[in-house]
Amino acid sequence: MEIPYARQSIDQDDVEAVVRVLRSDRLTQGPAVDDFERDFAAACSVPFAVAFSSGTAALHAAAFAAGVGPGKDLITSALTFLASANCGAYLGARPRFADIDSRTWNVNEKTISKLVTGDTACVVPVHFAGLPAPVDEIRAMLPDGVRIIEDAAHALGARLAGEPIGSCIHSDMAAFSFHPVKAIAAGEGGMVTTRDAELDLKLREFRNHGISTASHDSARQGAWYREQHELGFNYRLSDIHAALGRSQLSKLEVFIGQRNAVAERYRAWLADVEELELPPAAPVGDLHAYHLFVVRHRDGADARRRLFDGLRERGVFAQVHYIPVHLNPWYGEKFGYGPGLCPAAEKYYAGCLSLPCFPGLSIADQRLVVKAVCEALQP
Ligand SMILES: *Cc1c(COP(=O)(O)O)cnc(C)c1O
Numbered sequence: 001m002e003i004p005y006a007r008q009s010i011d012q013d014d015v016e017a018v019v020r021v022l023r024s025d026r027l028t029q030g031p032a033v034d035d036f037e038r039d040f041a042a043a044c045s046v047p048f049a050v051a052f053s054s055g056t057a058a059l060h061a062a063a064f065a066a067g068v069g070p071g072k073d074l075i076t077s078a079l080t081f082l083a084s085a086n087c088g089a090y091l092g093a094r095p096r097f098a099d100i101d102s103r104t105w106n107v108n109e110k111t112i113s114k115l116v117t118g119d120t121a122c123v124v125p126v127h128f129a130g131l132p133a134p135v136d137e138i139r140a141m142l143p144d145g146v147r148i149i150e151d152a153a154h155a156l157g158a159r160l161a162g163e164p165i166g167s168c169i170h171s172d173m174a175a176f177s178f179h180p181v182k183a184i185a186a187g188e189g190g191m192v193t194t195r196d197a198e199l200d201l202k203l204r205e206f207r208n209h210g211i212s213t214a215s216h217d218s219a220r221q222g223a224w225y226r227e228q229h230e231l232g233f234n235y236r237l238s239d240i241h242a243a244l245g246r247s248q249l250s251k252l253e254v255f256i257g258q259r260n261a262v263a264e265r266y267r268a269w270l271a272d273v274e275e276l277e278l279p280p281a282a283p284v285g286d287l288h289a290y291h292l293f294v295v296r297h298r299d300g301a302d303a304r305r306r307l308f309d310g311l312r313e314r315g316v317f318a319q320v321h322y323i324p325v326h327l328n329p330w331y332g333e334k335f336g337y338g339p340g341l342c343p344a345a346e347k348y349y350a351g352c353l354s355l356p357c358f359p360g361l362s363i364a365d366q367r368l369v370v371k372a373v374c375e376a377l378q379p
Contacts, residue, residue, distance in 0.1 A: 001315050002315045002317055003315060003316050003317060003356050003361075003365050003368065003369060004317045004356060004358075005181075005292075005354050005355070005356050005358075006180075006181035006319075006356070007180070007181075007360060007361075008180040008181075008358075009251075009255065009359045009360045010185070011251075013247050013250075014244055014247045014248060017244060017246065017247035018240055018244050018247075020243065021239045021240050021242075021243045022240065024239070026239050027239055027240060028236055028238045028239060028240075029051075029236040029237060029238065029239065029242075030239045031239070032240075032243045033051050033236075033238075033239055033242040035242070035246055036051055036237075036242040036243075036245050036246040036249070037049045037050065037051050037191070039246055039250075040166075040191055040193070040245075040246075040249060041193065043166075043249060043252065044164045044165070044166030044167050044168075044174075044193050045163065045164055045166075045167045046166055046167050046168050046193040046195060047194075047195055047197075047200075048193065048194050048195070048196075048197070048199075048200035049191050049192070049193045050191065050192045050193075050194075050200060050203040050204055050207065051189065051190070051191050051236075051237040051242060051245075052189070052190040052192065052207060052235045052236075053188060053189065053190070053234075053235045053236060053237050053238075053241075054177065054188050054189065054190045054235075055083065055175060055176060055177025055178070055179065055182075055189075055190035056083040056086070056087070056177075056190070057190055057207075057233070058175040058176065058177070058190030058191060058192045058235075059083055059084065059086075059087035059124075059151065059175045059190075060087045060090050060091075060206075060233075060235070061192060061202075061203050061207060061235060062087070062149045062173045062175050062192050062203070063087040063088055063090070063091055063093075063122065063124075063149065064202070064206050064230075065173065065202040065203050065206065066121060066122040066147035066149055066172060066173070066199075067122070067147065068087075068088050068091045068093045068121045068122055069091050069093060069121070070091075070092035070093065071093075071119065072093040072094070072119055072120070072121035072122075073088075073093060073094050073095075073096050073115070073117065073119045073120045073121065074087070074088030074093050074094070074095050074121060074122050074123075074124060075095075075096045075097075075098055075112055075115050075116070075120060075122075075123045075124065076088075076095060076096075076097065076098070076107075076123070076125075076126065076151070076325075077097070077098055077100060077106070077107045077125065077126045077128065077345070078098065078099055078100065078324040078325060078326055078341070078342035078345035079100050079105060079126070079128055079322060079324060079325075079342075079345045079349070080126040080128065080151060080322060080325060081153065081321075082322075082325055082328065083151075083153075084124050084126055084151045085325050085331075087124075088122075088124075089334075093121060094119075094335065095325075096115050097115075097324070097325060097326045097337070097341060097342055097345075098111040098112045098114070098115055098342070099111045099342040099343065099344045100128070100342070100344050100345045100348060101344070102344045102347070102348065103280060104131060104133075104280045105128050105129065105279070105280060105294070105348060106125070106127070106128050106132075106133040106134070107125050107126070107133060107138075108133070108134050108137065109134065109137040109138045109140070109141040112125075112138055112141070112142075113141050113142075116142065116143070116146065120146050121146070121147065122146060122147040122149055122172075123142060123146060123148050124148075124149045124150070124151050125138055125148065125150055125151065125171075126151040126153075126154070127150065127151070127152055127154050127155035127158060127165060127289075128154060128292075129154055129279060129288075129290070129292040129293075129294055129321075130154045130155050130157075130183075130259075130288050130289030130290050130291040130292065131155075131158070131279075131280060131281075131282055131286075131288050131289075132155065132158050132159065132160035132165060132282070132286050132287075132288075133150075135148065135150060135160065135170040135171050136160070136161070136169075136170045139170040139171065147172045147173075148170070148171035149171065149173045149174070149175060150165065150166075150168075150171045150174035150175065151175055152165050152166055152174040152175060152176050153175065153176060153177040153179075153182060153291075154182070154289060154291035154292065155289050155291070156176050156182065156183040156184060156252065157183050157253070157287070157289045158256075158282075158286070158287050158288060158289035159286055159287035160286055161285050161286065162285060165289075166193045167193075168193055168194055168195050169195075172194060172196060172199060173192050173194045173196075173199060173203075174192065174193045174194075175190065175191070175192050176190055176191045176192075176193075177189070177190050178241070178248075181291075181358075182291065183252060183255055183256065183259075183289055183291060184245060184248035184249055184252060184255070185244065185248055186237070186241040186242065186244050186245035186248070187240075187241050187244060189237050189241045189242070189245050190237075201213060202230075205229070205232055206230065206232040206235070207232065207233070207234075207235045207236055208234070208235075208236065209232045209233065209234060210228050210229055210230035210232030211226050211227065211228050211229075211232070212226065212227050212228070212229045254359070255359045256289055256290075258359035258360075259289065259290035259291075259357060259358070259359060260287075260288065260290055262290065262357050262358070262359075262366060263279075263288070263290045263293050263357065265363070265366055266278070266295075266355065266357075266366070266370070267281075269366075269367075269370045270295065270370065270373070273373070273374065273377065274298075275297055275298055275299065276296065276297060276298070276373075276377075277295065277296040277297075277298055277351070278295060279292075279293060279294050279295065290357055291357075292321055292354045292357060293354065293355050293356075293357035294321065294352050294353065294354050294355075295352075295353055295355060296348065296351035296352050296353070297351040298351065299351070300350040300351050301350045301351070303351070304320075304350065304351050304353055306376070307353060307373070307376050307377060308320070308353060309376075310372070310375070310376025310377075311369075311372050311373065311376050314368075314372035314375065314376065315372075316355075316356065316369050316372045316373075317356070318354060318355055318356070319353075320349075320352060320353060320354065321352065321354050322349070323349065324342055324346055324349050326338070326341050326342060327339065327346070355369060355373070356369050
């Protein structure tokens with residue numbers, strides 16, 4: 001038997017929601033997308049939510065709307081999935097990498113402020129593993145005019161000082177992903193939330209080839225008339241995916257509760273395992289979304305490799321999140337980045353391992369994971 005590091009939880013309601021769309025008139029962006037956007041905005045306590053075909057598309061659109069382009073910098077965390085930085089590169093900007101705070105594994109106002117220059121168009125803090133990054137303090141440090149896009153792909157359902165991530169109280173936009181390993185699954189899909197009506201409009205146009213949503217000259221030209229004003233993409237979400245996403249969203253609180261229960265059991269059961277550092281918990285007032293439950297082997301890369309391989313032999317498919325982005329060959333060749341740029345992220349990477357953590361992980365399976373960890377750590 002194999003236990004994956006992540007897995008979606010799909011029930012009969014989800015299946016029926018998708019089947020209803022298949023029997024309807026519209027398959028792509030239609031009423032199911034409208035409903036999903038409305039419910040998502042409500043869940044995040046934010047006025048606007050714009051659906052995309054993936055989290056990557058959502059970040060690309062958000063970076064575009066934030067004015068990222070040639071001659072500009074986009075600052076993100078060294079410890080994230082590639083898409084947080086690639087969205088700047090797509091637009092001809094230079095991605096730059098802030099180091100993590102080794103107490104939280106998130107960027108903070110100090111690690112970011114070192115990189116801010118007159119060329120900085122936007123900052124993309126990542127709520128790594130689902131622990132809220134200090135976006136309030138980052139906002140307070142940044143000059144006016146520098147935009148903040150939260151990469152909230154790990155953090156749907158998390159809260160910072162009681163407010164849902166995605167409420168954009170301290171940021172311009174927040175981007176989410178509905179890849180099956182994330183808090184809710186749509187197959188593929190993404191969302192951007194914002195409080196700014198102008199950004200909402202730009203996001204909607206970018207999603208649809210840059211075609212203007214205003215009916216410019218249609219009175220004179222005819223009702224068909226729509227002009228392209230920007231270079232956008234086809235980043236639409238289908239109604240099929242939106243129906244699944246919306247049905248999943250209705251269970252978000254349950255899912256986050258189950259993820260927190262998994263995390264609490266790991267904390268109890270692994271507390272005495274000296275080789276492992278346990279992940280930072282959320283401070284009082286915040287809520288962790290536990291997209292990942294990451295442990296760090298204190299002895300670094302070789303010991304982590306033995307643990308990883310030992311778990312695989314026992315059917316436990318742990319993962320490593322992530323190779324720091326600046327250590328990827330493309331970033332080396334294109335921007336000259338390499339080892340030493342972000343020492344705390346590199347040290348984290350040498351020992352990190354994501355243990356299975358998802359709502360449907362049974363207590364029996366979680367016991368097997370912990371047993372396998374203890375066995376694999378034996379010399
Ligand atoms: C998953 C993820 C993305 C990209 O989302 P997709 O829906 O897979 O395109 C972006 N950033 C982070 C941090 C992620 O984990």
